[in-house]
Amino acid sequence: MKMVTAIIKHFRFDDVRKALTDIGIVGMTAIEVKGFGRQKGHMEVYRGVEYEVRFLPKVKIEVAIPDEQLDKVLDVILKSAKTGDIGDGKIFIYDLQDVIRIRTGERGEEAI
Amino acid sequence: MKMVTAIIKHFRFDDVRKALTDIGIVGMTAIEVKGFGRQKGHMEVYRGVEYEVRFLPKVKIEVAIPDEQLDKVLDVILKSAKTGDIGDGKIFIYDLQDVIRIRTGERGEEAI
Amino acid sequence: MKMVTAIIKHFRFDDVRKALTDIGIVGMTAIEVKGFGRQKGHMEVYRGVEYEVRFLPKVKIEVAIPDEQLDKVLDVILKSAKTGDIGDGKIFIYDLQDVIRIRTGERGEEAI
Amino acid sequence: MRKNYKLSITNFKFLISAIGLLMIASPAFAAEATKPDTGDTAWILVSAALVMLMTPGLALFYGGMVRRKNVLGTIMHSFMAIPIISLQWILIGYTLSFGPDISGFIGSLEWFGLNGVGLTPSHYAPTIPHLAFMIYQGMFAVITPALISGAFAERMKFSSYVIFILLWTTFIYDPVAHWIWGGGWLAKLGVIDFAGGLVVHVTSGISALAAAMIIGHRKGYLQDSMPPHNLPMTVTGTAILWFGWFGFNAGSALSSGELSTMAFVTTHIGAAAGTVTWIIVEWKHRGKPTMFGAATGSIAGLATITPAAGFVGPMSALVIGIAAGSICYIALNSKTKLGYDDSLDAFGVHGVGGIIGTIGAGLFASAAINGINGLYFGNPQQLINQLIGIGAVAVYSFVLCAIILKVVDALVGLRVDEHTEVQGLDIVLHGEEGYFI
Amino acid sequence: MRKNYKLSITNFKFLISAIGLLMIASPAFAAEATKPDTGDTAWILVSAALVMLMTPGLALFYGGMVRRKNVLGTIMHSFMAIPIISLQWILIGYTLSFGPDISGFIGSLEWFGLNGVGLTPSHYAPTIPHLAFMIYQGMFAVITPALISGAFAERMKFSSYVIFILLWTTFIYDPVAHWIWGGGWLAKLGVIDFAGGLVVHVTSGISALAAAMIIGHRKGYLQDSMPPHNLPMTVTGTAILWFGWFGFNAGSALSSGELSTMAFVTTHIGAAAGTVTWIIVEWKHRGKPTMFGAATGSIAGLATITPAAGFVGPMSALVIGIAAGSICYIALNSKTKLGYDDSLDAFGVHGVGGIIGTIGAGLFASAAINGINGLYFGNPQQLINQLIGIGAVAVYSFVLCAIILKVVDALVGLRVDEHTEVQGLDIVLHGEEGYFI
Amino acid sequence: MRKNYKLSITNFKFLISAIGLLMIASPAFAAEATKPDTGDTAWILVSAALVMLMTPGLALFYGGMVRRKNVLGTIMHSFMAIPIISLQWILIGYTLSFGPDISGFIGSLEWFGLNGVGLTPSHYAPTIPHLAFMIYQGMFAVITPALISGAFAERMKFSSYVIFILLWTTFIYDPVAHWIWGGGWLAKLGVIDFAGGLVVHVTSGISALAAAMIIGHRKGYLQDSMPPHNLPMTVTGTAILWFGWFGFNAGSALSSGELSTMAFVTTHIGAAAGTVTWIIVEWKHRGKPTMFGAATGSIAGLATITPAAGFVGPMSALVIGIAAGSICYIALNSKTKLGYDDSLDAFGVHGVGGIIGTIGAGLFASAAINGINGLYFGNPQQLINQLIGIGAVAVYSFVLCAIILKVVDALVGLRVDEHTEVQGLDIVLHGEEGYFI
Numbered sequence A, B, C: 001m002k003m004v005t006a007i008i009k010h011f012r013f014d015d016v017r018k019a020l021t022d023i024g025i026v027g028m029t030a031i032e033v034k035g036f037g038r039q040k041g042h043m044e045v046y047r048g049v050e051y052e053v054r055f056l057p058k059v060k061i062e063v064a065i066p067d068e069q070l071d072k073v074l075d076v077i078l079k080s081a082k083t084g085d086i087g088d089g090k091i092f093i094y095d096l097q098d099v100i101r102i103r104t105g106e107r108g109e110e111a112i
Numbered sequence D, E, F: 001m002r003k004n005y006k007l008s009i010t011n012f013k014f015l016i017s018a019i020g021l022l023m024i025a026s027p028a029f030a031a032e033a034t035k036p037d038t039g040d041t042a043w044i045l046v047s048a049a050l051v052m053l054m055t056p057g058l059a060l061f062y063g064g065m066v067r068r069k070n071v072l073g074t075i076m077h078s079f080m081a082i083p084i085i086s087l088q089w090i091l092i093g094y095t096l097s098f099g100p101d102i103s104g105f106i107g108s109l110e111w112f113g114l115n116g117v118g119l120t121p122s123h124y125a126p127t128i129p130h131l132a133f134m135i136y137q138g139m140f141a142v143i144t145p146a147l148i149s150g151a152f153a154e155r156m157k158f159s160s161y162v163i164f165i166l167l168w169t170t171f172i173y174d175p176v177a178h179w180i181w182g183g184g185w186l187a188k189l190g191v192i193d194f195a196g197g198l199v200v201h202v203t204s205g206i207s208a209l210a211a212a213m214i215i216g217h218r219k220g221y222l223q224d225s226m227p228p229h230n231l232p233m234t235v236t237g238t239a240i241l242w243f244g245w246f247g248f249n250a251g252s253a254l255s256s257g258e259l260s261t262m263a264f265v266t267t268h269i270g271a272a273a274g275t276v277t278w279i280i281v282e283w284k285h286r287g288k289p290t291m292f293g294a295a296t297g298s299i300a301g302l303a304t305i306t307p308a309a310g311f312v313g314p315m316s317a318l319v320i321g322i323a324a325g326s327i328c329y330i331a332l333n334s335k336t337k338l339g340y341d342d343s344l345d346a347f348g349v350h351g352v353g354g355i356i357g358t359i360g361a362g363l364f365a366s367a368a369i370n371g372i373n374g375l376y377f378g379n380p381q382q383l384i385n386q387l388i389g390i391g392a393v394a395v396y397s398f399v400l401c402a403i404i405l406k407v408v409d410a411l412v413g414l415r416v417d418e419h420t421e422v423q424g425l426d427i428v429l430h431g432e433e434g435y436f437i
């Protein structure tokens, strides 16, 4: 199994969720994060004092999937998260050793 | 070493923490997340406009452990996080390549 | 590739970011977390009722890097995050199977 | 279902005709008699607005103390008391409280729907329009049941709450207000209560105790961490309450001049002394002075000076404020040992404070200020009167409130189910969330 | 650039000399004539302060409803109306509205820069200084354009907003205020509007409708989730508005006594009835009573009672409040079917409420209260007058507001670009963020 | 420990007997003399309530600007000034400021504990009870030290703060209030200060400068990002301050009528002009108009118009407001070059604003309004008087405040340790947290 985590722009979040559910993904977890990358931040001035805001708000989506769904999932995220502008974000793929559903105790792919 | 991450219901959080410390786990990290899964969300109506709240607040707990503790830890989380209702959450298990304690520079299992 | 995640103290965050950019790291992601560990929490009393605050606010930094940068990155984080007091935090290292840049579709080390 | 609907149509028709009659009847306000004083009327209308503001102030005060998931439900308890009790007041509450006396126990229904309550000054306040007195008093009726809501915060059903406050106001507030301010038996006995130590704080505080005992503690009480979710909100509420309390106490002079000035000054001193005392005691006792403690101490001082405000002088107010800060502090810090969960300390602050202040009036009232001496100025009888007042109001409030709660519980249930309590009232009962921040 | 600069220096010099002249001219306030009444003046100044506070109250009311990323931009719309319109008012707005009448349509510029507006009472209010009347009325001019901002929240350019409110106030508010309160043609026709049902709520509410239609809906409207980001903030705003509304309506008596008392009482009853009605209807219709609904219902009740406040009695206020709560509820719940995005319901609450209330005054005005009878008391003509008033003000507001918006759009553009809308107004337009919590 | 305890018991007994005596002594308020005017008294009590509210308003204004970890500690600085200074005021502050004059420098202790301060009007304000004047002035004494707390926010020990404000009020505020308002030497010299440009803003602003220099900058100042954590809270505070300022300035007429009206109008114009000017300058200078700038500009305008409010006309207020907005903007934007960390700009807004406004009164005072002409109306002497006043008050405040701070520092230390500063004052000093959201 794989854990696919994608750091995306806030306003693509809803589209990504829709696109994923459309291909049958029924579970995912989302986390608010702050991202730092090629997309530069901006200055904010408060009463004459300047602060550089370097970290921009992003959403991180975590989706656990069986290996065979990997390509489809990546494809779908790439399409739905992309705006073409800098800062669109990244997808990180991890190997997942095991998954357990707490309610039933099921393990492995069944638990996803 | 393993990184065990469990997505659980908010109000089970304190019980899970207690159960883990009872078996000698001295460190963990918790993160507020929003979960989407079989447990359906709910509708909220604001001044006549309906919004579906699909993502529910959950807590993600991350515990790094030596391999030999894995079974005990899983067992304890399963018991303490379970309510039997849908949405109890999931446990994801990753392989952890290394751990370092920043204060001392210790590495590996000693650093946990 | 590796994913290095470091749980550090809030007020070291800026130094760690600076140190990492100084060695050429151009991307990272930060998340607010609550940590529980050897560093004990504190009591808060609200109108005569005592609550123990066990989880302390920490920042988790995630940096994806090519394998060969691992040592340098660890070194830099260790130096910049360390205060020598308990609760300085931990670094966890994961194997990263793949990285994709959403904007361009690049994969692997190029995408970092 | 069908039947029910018909019934309500009939009721509605009846209500409509009643209102229709009153619409024609009530405007018989010939202004032939005494012209109201412009300064006095301005002061009472300002005071009425200030007291109105106190209830949303209380909403913020309480709302900041609960957990995030219950912030709207808690705010709503206070907020909805404004419109619900205001309508009860103009229809029946005012006449029950201040209408022509029936044997010292209750007002008659003669002024039902404000019938006959016009712009000519009444004997209650000879320099302001009768309706100004009516609306000013109505604001007191509004905030009193809202105070109780602190006792059962985070676990009461909203529907039951609505029924509860309607019954509570009609059967507890209105009679007690009549006893003391409407010329009833306690007034005749010589009990003094300048701005509601008994009528507002003892009734609500003692009822809060009954409510906390009957409804039971919150799930997880003393085990889970339940710190206030937004203390700056609570401080904002405190500020609004302090500000509004000037209208509450100094407005109770029902005129603008010497008495309102004295009540204003003693109110501020009582609040200041309560706050400073609380902070000192807390600092000694717990090692740290808290903002939450300062906020609580100020409300304790304000609640406590209320019955005495227009009867005592500045230095007596200082003493009363010191008593408020220290005794209410002890009350709150003993709470966890007593086992009931008066969640937002409606009893510990208002019940205890109201009792201290009512005694304080009996001790320190000075004839030089408002015609009546207390024990300290040589009149022990006044203290006895006050103790009788406390006993009567406390027992009546406790017993009747317990009965009302038991009845409401039997009919519709007081408490939300466990799932609702876990998820939070906001989402389950109201289908909305406080913050998307 | 150079030229431009010179130009503005010249302008500036001109302005300075004009102000210089006015500084010398205006203090010719010989106090020889009637002394103002202390109570009346206190009441009007308090009322002016209360109405001032309503605009920041509106800022919080609206600010809590938008998404987090637009909280400051939204607050700023309301907040900046205070200084901008206040300066417009003292320079030209007051004289256009209340200056010597020109054919019933507009005030002359005789009182430009408050020239001749001194401390001697005017015919508008014979017991208070003329300047007190002026500043009190100025607070109404301030809040009215701010109300409109709810219609185009989260997507209008700040620069265009500034131009818009200046034009809107000068070309819509000032004339309409003159027509009704400045002795203009609608006043002569016999239209009554106690505290601004037409002048404030219909002008702004109808303009809001025009604005929502012209500017178009927010990106993602009805698709994305856009719940209010901070409802406790909205409740705080509601509380401030209700509090301030006592100054708005009861202050409109322009004196302290019987009329101010009656307007105070009817205002409170209207608000209470609006809130309770809203909650009942919502509970039946949607299954859950919401805090947001209670807040909305109270503002609907307040807006609706406004034109009738000093003309009707308490029971009529009850009926008007019930109408407000139910009809505005229906208006808001029909909105999504109509397609325009009046984001914070400026039309649904103020436009609809203002119309109902203006009709309500025509139905229930009672000569026993303020000299004029409505239909219910045997004078059908008054209802006709009111309908003419509504028609005239609504058509004028809609057409002129549409023209102003089209002109501003053509000159500088009304709407932010998509990137700004996505990122949020706070960061892009103002370079700041609401919260770092 | 034992000894200490005994000592405090003894002290306490002494205090108790003193209070006991005063309780008997003070209520000698025979009302035989002049009856207070109801309208004037209503206005002053309302104004006192408004000024009271300003201090929690300041708490929110400042509280929103700091980092989340210090929100309660910052709020507490302002909030605790209310009870602490109020008690100081009734015990010794009032008599030091307004008691019988000793050689033009200080009031005698004759009115210790309000002894002899009763309900009969005093020569300070002949139409309101003496106690009304006392409590109104007390609210000014409360807010002034709280203003200073902006200079050392996020790093001062709470215990030292308590000592500091007690000393500061006794040794700086009370004497300076006496000099100018208590009939002291500056009053005799002809310095005018309507509502506290010198007494409130220059004393606190200059002291803030001294404090910022002595306590040193926050750890990480100009390196770490320290944006305001909650700007809507700051806006709420701004709104409350603006609202309260009507009581502050127009209440300083000490009566209700022409003068209060003029001060009300100039106050509003000054604030409006300050806000608009700030926004224009900021927009030109930085490219973006900010809500935080608008809030700051309005407070600058209000602080600046304060000394002139009851002496100048509306157009002069406009000029003063424009000066406030532009000069204070420059002051704040030069701060980072000057090296000290006046964290929340207590000097930049209040010090600078107070000086400009005091000069403004010397320039634009008009005898037609309040009997005194300034330079513009042909009396250059008044400007000289004002400059002397500024010099005397600024030097006195700076020197004495520096001495007080040094003494407190030597005795108990001014600044928290680094660990506390890093963790935040809320958790370490107060053991509580602002939000669990």
Ligand SMILES: Nc1ncnc2c1ncn2[C@@H]1O[C@H](COP(=O)(O)OP(=O)(O)O)[C@@H](O)[C@H]1O
Pocket: A007, A034, A035, A036, A037, A038, A039, A040, A056, A058, A085, A086, A087, A088, A089, A090, C026, C027, C028, C029, C030, C062, C063, C064, C065, C101, C102, C103, C112
């Ligand atoms: N090396 C990295 N490790 C972890 N997160 C990263 C890394 N590089 C980028 N990110 C995340 O991806 C986001 C987008 O990256 P950025 O460089 O701004 O744009 P792009 O991916 O379009 O080049 C960043 O805000 C950050 O959260």
Ligand SMILES: Nc1ncnc2c1ncn2[C@@H]1O[C@H](COP(=O)(O)OP(=O)(O)O)[C@@H](O)[C@H]1O
Pocket: A026, A027, A028, A029, A030, A062, A063, A064, A065, A101, A102, A103, A112, B007, B034, B035, B036, B037, B038, B039, B040, B056, B058, B085, B086, B087, B088, B089, B090
């Ligand atoms: N495939 C997945 N990937 C990541 N997180 C998941 C996945 N499926 C479920 N989750 C997380 O687990 C939570 C519980 O899952 P849910 O399907 O609602 O209930 P249950 O596990 O009891 O069937 C979700 O809210 C979500 O946070």
Ligand SMILES: Nc1ncnc2c1ncn2[C@@H]1O[C@H](COP(=O)(O)OP(=O)(O)O)[C@@H](O)[C@H]1O
Pocket: B026, B027, B028, B029, B030, B062, B063, B064, B065, B101, B102, B103, B112, C007, C034, C035, C036, C037, C038, C039, C040, C056, C058, C085, C086, C087, C088, C089, C090
């Ligand atoms: N076993 C663990 N699994 C996950 N996170 C941990 C673990 N142990 C510690 N942490 C994280 O590291 C932080 C610091 O750990 P702590 O034990 O307090 O200090 P130190 O690392 O200096 O001994 C904790 O607050 C927690 O967030």
